[in-house]
Amino acid sequence: MIFSSDNWSGAHPAIGESLMAHAAGYASGYGTSDLDRKVEQKFAEIFERNVAVFFVGTGTAANSLALATANRAGGVAFCHREAHVIADECGAPGFFSHGARLKPVDGPRGKMVAARLDAEIRRFPLDNVQGGQPTVVSLTQATESGTVYSLAEIDAIAAVSKAHSLPLHMDGARFANALISLDTTPAEMTWKRGVDLVSFGGTKNGCWCAEALVLFDLSSAQEMHFMRKRAGQLFSKSRFVSAQFDAYFAGDLWLDLARHANAMAARLAEGITASKTSRLAWQADTNEVFAILKKDVAAKLRQRGAIFYDWPVPQDLVGSFAPDEGLHRLVTSFATRADDVDLFVSAC
Amino acid sequence: MIFSSDNWSGAHPAIGESLMAHAAGYASGYGTSDLDRKVEQKFAEIFERNVAVFFVGTGTAANSLALATANRAGGVAFCHREAHVIADECGAPGFFSHGARLKPVDGPRGKMVAARLDAEIRRFPLDNVQGGQPTVVSLTQATESGTVYSLAEIDAIAAVSKAHSLPLHMDGARFANALISLDTTPAEMTWKRGVDLVSFGGTKNGCWCAEALVLFDLSSAQEMHFMRKRAGQLFSKSRFVSAQFDAYFAGDLWLDLARHANAMAARLAEGITASKTSRLAWQADTNEVFAILKKDVAAKLRQRGAIFYDWPVPQDLVGSFAPDEGLHRLVTSFATRADDVDLFVSAC
Amino acid sequence: MIFSSDNWSGAHPAIGESLMAHAAGYASGYGTSDLDRKVEQKFAEIFERNVAVFFVGTGTAANSLALATANRAGGVAFCHREAHVIADECGAPGFFSHGARLKPVDGPRGKMVAARLDAEIRRFPLDNVQGGQPTVVSLTQATESGTVYSLAEIDAIAAVSKAHSLPLHMDGARFANALISLDTTPAEMTWKRGVDLVSFGGTKNGCWCAEALVLFDLSSAQEMHFMRKRAGQLFSKSRFVSAQFDAYFAGDLWLDLARHANAMAARLAEGITASKTSRLAWQADTNEVFAILKKDVAAKLRQRGAIFYDWPVPQDLVGSFAPDEGLHRLVTSFATRADDVDLFVSAC
Amino acid sequence: MIFSSDNWSGAHPAIGESLMAHAAGYASGYGTSDLDRKVEQKFAEIFERNVAVFFVGTGTAANSLALATANRAGGVAFCHREAHVIADECGAPGFFSHGARLKPVDGPRGKMVAARLDAEIRRFPLDNVQGGQPTVVSLTQATESGTVYSLAEIDAIAAVSKAHSLPLHMDGARFANALISLDTTPAEMTWKRGVDLVSFGGTKNGCWCAEALVLFDLSSAQEMHFMRKRAGQLFSKSRFVSAQFDAYFAGDLWLDLARHANAMAARLAEGITASKTSRLAWQADTNEVFAILKKDVAAKLRQRGAIFYDWPVPQDLVGSFAPDEGLHRLVTSFATRADDVDLFVSAC
The missing domain is CATH 3.40.640.10 (Type I PLP-dependent aspartate aminotransferase-like (Major domain))
Known part of the structure; x- marks a missing residue:
């Protein structure tokens, strides 16, 4: 992940x-x-x-x-x-x-x-x-x-x-x-x-x-x-x-690889949107998904091996998150597997 | 070559x-x-x-x-x-x-x-x-x-x-x-x-x-x-x-590759020294041989597919070459084959 | 002026x-x-x-x-x-x-x-x-x-x-x-x-x-x-x-010159503060006075020969001026004469 | 001087x-x-x-x-x-x-x-x-x-x-x-x-x-x-x-000043050429005179208050000086007085 x-x-x-x-x-x-x-x-x-x-x-x-x-x-x-x-x-x-x-x-x-x-x-x-x-x-x-x-x-x-x-x-x-x-x-x-x-x-x-x-x-x-x-x-x-x-x-090949990366991001975005606790910070157009995760969810995911970065909150969104929420960036690539996406989503 | x-x-x-x-x-x-x-x-x-x-x-x-x-x-x-x-x-x-x-x-x-x-x-x-x-x-x-x-x-x-x-x-x-x-x-x-x-x-x-x-x-x-x-x-x-x-x-591996390149240069240098018309401009310590070739020899070699550069004559050697001679640089590498060296030498 | x-x-x-x-x-x-x-x-x-x-x-x-x-x-x-x-x-x-x-x-x-x-x-x-x-x-x-x-x-x-x-x-x-x-x-x-x-x-x-x-x-x-x-x-x-x-x-000499310049600025600031139509944008500590002038006052002053710059309104003061007011910078120097200051103030 | x-x-x-x-x-x-x-x-x-x-x-x-x-x-x-x-x-x-x-x-x-x-x-x-x-x-x-x-x-x-x-x-x-x-x-x-x-x-x-x-x-x-x-x-x-x-x-004025400086250099050059021990290294076209002075002459001049620089000998003149000679640069300016020139020359 x-x-x-x-x-x-x-x-x-x-x-x-x-x-x-x-x-x-x-x-x-x-x-x-x-x-x-x-x-x-x-x-x-x-x-x-x-x-x-x-x-x-x-x-x-x-x-x-x-x-x-x-x-x-x-x-x-x-x-x-x-x-x-x-x-x-x-x-x-x-x-x-x-x-x-x-x-x-x-x-x-x-x-x-x-x-x-x-x-x-x-x-x-x-x-x-x-x-x-x-x-x-x-x-x-x-x-x-x-x-x-x-x-x-x-x-x-x-x-x-x-x-x-x-x-x-x-x-x-x-x-x-x-x-x-x-x-x-x-x-x-x-x-x-x-x-x-x-x-x-x-x-x-x-x-x-x-x-x-x-x-x-x-x-x-x-x-x-x-x-x-x-x-x-x-x-x-x-x-x-x-x-x-x-x-x-x-x-x-280059278009196929990008298509795959974008598709994996879309899958990730859909999964997060459908999850109970997590949501998208904004729409993902490409292979980067910006997600708002509960702090305990983020910790759980990392415990399970997920690697992803915390992200600074854009100025215009400051104050729009709950105290127990954090902004995170999730990047997919040509190499991302659907399994990993699903595993991630299942924990959201 | x-x-x-x-x-x-x-x-x-x-x-x-x-x-x-x-x-x-x-x-x-x-x-x-x-x-x-x-x-x-x-x-x-x-x-x-x-x-x-x-x-x-x-x-x-x-x-x-x-x-x-x-x-x-x-x-x-x-x-x-x-x-x-x-x-x-x-x-x-x-x-x-x-x-x-x-x-x-x-x-x-x-x-x-x-x-x-x-x-x-x-x-x-x-x-x-x-x-x-x-x-x-x-x-x-x-x-x-x-x-x-x-x-x-x-x-x-x-x-x-x-x-x-x-x-x-x-x-x-x-x-x-x-x-x-x-x-x-x-x-x-x-x-x-x-x-x-x-x-x-x-x-x-x-x-x-x-x-x-x-x-x-x-x-x-x-x-x-x-x-x-x-x-x-x-x-x-x-x-x-x-x-x-x-x-x-x-x-x-790195030492083996350099050893090979140097050996090929030595083989080239020996061949040139032993040739009738060509000679070394100076001793080759590594994988670069500087040779003085007759102009017709250089032309013949290039006709046969040899690729090598003309080289500017160092200031202290200006005047020490015959008019029909030129200075050339010959570089060997890890990939140089003895066959090519011998083919080159045979035409010197 | x-x-x-x-x-x-x-x-x-x-x-x-x-x-x-x-x-x-x-x-x-x-x-x-x-x-x-x-x-x-x-x-x-x-x-x-x-x-x-x-x-x-x-x-x-x-x-x-x-x-x-x-x-x-x-x-x-x-x-x-x-x-x-x-x-x-x-x-x-x-x-x-x-x-x-x-x-x-x-x-x-x-x-x-x-x-x-x-x-x-x-x-x-x-x-x-x-x-x-x-x-x-x-x-x-x-x-x-x-x-x-x-x-x-x-x-x-x-x-x-x-x-x-x-x-x-x-x-x-x-x-x-x-x-x-x-x-x-x-x-x-x-x-x-x-x-x-x-x-x-x-x-x-x-x-x-x-x-x-x-x-x-x-x-x-x-x-x-x-x-x-x-x-x-x-x-x-x-x-x-x-x-x-x-x-x-x-x-x-350097201290005297600066003292004079600052004094002229203070005189200017006092005059503006005491004027009917103009006011200071903020307190003048040195030889630069930032004044808010009515547009017609600024025009009149310039007609009489005063030279001074319009100044961009700092972000935190945007909206605090009346539509007919402008922010201006007035700089005094070692050479500024009290006469000129008084002439300026008299038109504020 | x-x-x-x-x-x-x-x-x-x-x-x-x-x-x-x-x-x-x-x-x-x-x-x-x-x-x-x-x-x-x-x-x-x-x-x-x-x-x-x-x-x-x-x-x-x-x-x-x-x-x-x-x-x-x-x-x-x-x-x-x-x-x-x-x-x-x-x-x-x-x-x-x-x-x-x-x-x-x-x-x-x-x-x-x-x-x-x-x-x-x-x-x-x-x-x-x-x-x-x-x-x-x-x-x-x-x-x-x-x-x-x-x-x-x-x-x-x-x-x-x-x-x-x-x-x-x-x-x-x-x-x-x-x-x-x-x-x-x-x-x-x-x-x-x-x-x-x-x-x-x-x-x-x-x-x-x-x-x-x-x-x-x-x-x-x-x-x-x-x-x-x-x-x-x-x-x-x-x-x-x-x-x-x-x-x-x-x-x-600028032309007059340069004319004076050049004239002083010419006076200096003439004096040096006419002197017994000193000579010009080359012709002075402007306000810089390059002179070859005997070492004892240079020392004497400096003792009398003359200030001038030693100068590196150009490559093509190396070896053309006697061992007791040195190359020096003498620069005149708009302010140079004929008296000082003559005083200098008199010691050459």
Whole structure:
């Protein structure tokens, strides 16, 4: 009953087999091999357009390079108050951007409200050098709250970004989970909405280590080659990433894995909703379920081996829980078994 | 006949099998799993003392974090003129160190001469704020010229470093190859000589992606946790690195692989020396052979499928080659076959 | 009737005369002249202890170097939500600190509440590498709201800082104004309370350009020499700063100038309080008066030549003004004349 | 007999008087006052075209911002091996540029040889991400050796820069001295030759602290506003710089001051050439004389109160001095008196 994080799971067998299959023989290094090219072409197919693809080692690196490529002096990036880039990356975006700042934007359940984003950006007029200058907007899809921006919500965020001539970045650490949730295509969820660059995560969804920064504006690709190398993110045996993505995309494995993870979360959510003592804090759109458990129930579950995190109560929900209740995050993954879900639910 | 670089090879089967073996089940992320602990303990055994081990994605990252941890304002690091850190990392050490500079030190065949190192350091007296301040010395073992510092040579470099109170870093991208060449132990080649931190490379020697920064001074480990995370180098599924190192160290596989690579280089060197038209530019200590080939011989070899790089002639050898001769680098690896070596030699 | 900012005034005649007096002859550069030494000694007298003094060109530089000297990887500094360092320095502290972040702490009238500071620091436990690590606390004295921390309030902030082993920085852009307001000594207002380093501003209080970073911990002085030079803040003709400070301190001119500025603010505040239509938004402790003016009154004043800024309404006062009222900041300086104050008040 | 450096002198009386004259009254801050505008307009007249002018506190800041504005990831700037930016600024250009590197270019007497510059740039082909990318060329006018690039030599350097699409920066810490030496105009010495941005120094030539970064490409001015502020280089009482420049330019004072300094250097050079024991190391083009003095002569001069620096012997002159000879730098300034020159010469 491991619901702590999707990165506690290992890798799907197909990923490992692909690594085994490509281990023999020789291939040119530093992202120049035939397999690298093939996988980059696959990204172009998936996104239905030319893209520039940069493999990196972590989502933190993808996000930080994305924000850095848009940076200017005194730059200010905008993201949700609870976004991974602002809360959980040890200041990496600022480090990669030589001191750029991230300004938190409010909104319920991990999603920026477009009007609030607009108001925050307006606090940095370009003629006020003291304040600094807006540089980029970053949205997380799926969000840290397990929710997803609808296509219309992405449209609204993109409209604000474009009105201020700011590029729009999508942190897609759980890109596939969001895609399944919206039942849409990568193109529809990104550049057709106005997204300019994407951190495309494969690691949480069944890979060992497969992250990519995808740029739709090819004119910034040349610079990104140098930015990535300078950041120590250009792998010599780049095949070890492309072999993972090769298997990940083959036969739409990636969508199947995300579909499974989301389905397990839905099963978990249903079970909790139907339980006597527990309830959902809010609707689970993807593979993260936020549940309100009685303290004794949480203790009992943990005694039985369940692993899951306590979660800070969002500001707008403070006071809405009973004293004997706690908020918890439950994450499913490609590897989650229905048995474990049912076992968990049975104790709620 | 691939002699372009040891990173053109893939991974040893045992590495892939270990990844497969650890793919199932769950483990805590971000370097906190039992396997991570086990491998760190293995490092301690290998180095015969307590060490702090930080897995990272690339040698560039390991080197840059190493130099950054020693950095101060206006800092100047010292390395050989042809060292990887100064010539081939796109300025990453400077980026990680907020503008620290690398000063080239001369010496034949990739090795700093201790007296020259001392003279270069003395150019930065601490009372001259304009010049900046010395911060760290970095030596490459094995060097970019395929040579190794003898234990006495490391002693001499360490003595200069200590005389100026500077920590000593070893770029060990080819650590195992150097170890085999010197027939010594990791402890003897590093901290017993005065080395303070090591970039420990596994990738070139049969792993997919396994690099570690090893600190002998445990007091700097706490800060390095934040430095690594801030640099986007903390892997969520850290097991994918530790599983590689686990297999790498098991039964001394790593030493066997390096021994093989070095033996193949020796075989190549012998063949070239015995050939009618070709000769060695200098002695090959490890798995890199620098050969002087007639231009028509090089062309013939390439026609037959040999892949290898032209190499810039070191300053002190300029003018010592005939007009129809060229300098080339030939790199062997764990995967090099004797057949290919013999085929190459037969055409020299 | 210029009440826009104290930096709209020029320089006190004594400052210019001192520059004239030191213009002839020669003196060694880069902060090594006899006059530099004399002024540094004067700082020691003023603070009643040994100090390390670093002249710089701007308060932004002093603040940024102060925060940078305390920085570590993934560092987080803490300051009031409206502090100059977080709101008005174009991200300079982050730039000097390679990406360090500033976390806003709440509190009424520009002053951090100690308990809230403690709560914010606790959000960054050292075992959570994702969050980053606390590095320094910065308080502004006098604050951006024209208020001052009492000695007891500084004690409370210092106690929290020390409890978390964090150095405490004081942004003293209006140090003299605060000192006069508290009727205390520099030593009592700083290191005797637990302040570790001070941005000591002279520019707003009658100098042309005289700012200094004062360190009470002499062990960090050596590094600061390099940090300042690296930041392009070491003046070759350092005398041009020391000559200003020399006159500034002579005969306690600096205290007289601040006393005058504060007195003019008090006169302004009294006048506004006594007026029929206008009132104070809050008590003026120093040389900044925050007044609530009827819109037609503000327009009339501006028509008559008064210059002053509209000011954003603090969150806790939103809704407490009438629709026809506006919040304005009125700043006095060493150069403000009572006539102008009275003229202003007569129109309120 | 002070010949140590031109920054050992103070300020010309006209500079101080201008500061006195502008000390009273009020003016808007942060570079927005009428006087700031007037002086910027004066720069445009001097350069015979529209320019963007940014006052900063030091030449180090002007140079570092200039190189930073041209920077890209993994960037490499090119300058002479002995240039101030590479040798005497504590790594500031790298700090401002987040790790950009400076590559030394050789050439006798402080001047880059165009062909060598071209060769150095070619070592960084854009398809080699490991090496990094060329970003900017910086030449010093006058050089650290007291020489000046002729207009034809600037043409040659500019041609190489343009061939590689690199902007060309001129470090003009001694701009006026070079101008007088070449008997040309600011326009002819800069943008008409292909120079794109200039560090325009006034401090060494009679100001207290007056440095400006001049951009001929107005499209980069908007970004520079933020870069300057972020670097803590935007003065609140910007008038203190513009008042200096106002007097500096009035009646061509700046040219008269440089003419005097150069004339004093010529007088010194003539005297040394005519002396019995001493000689010039090379021709003095501006206000720096490099003299070879017998050791006992140097000692005697110092005993009589002369202050001047020993100077490192350039590599190409090593071995060309007698054992009892030493190389020394003698710098004159606007304040140097003929009496002192003659006194010095009389002892040579």
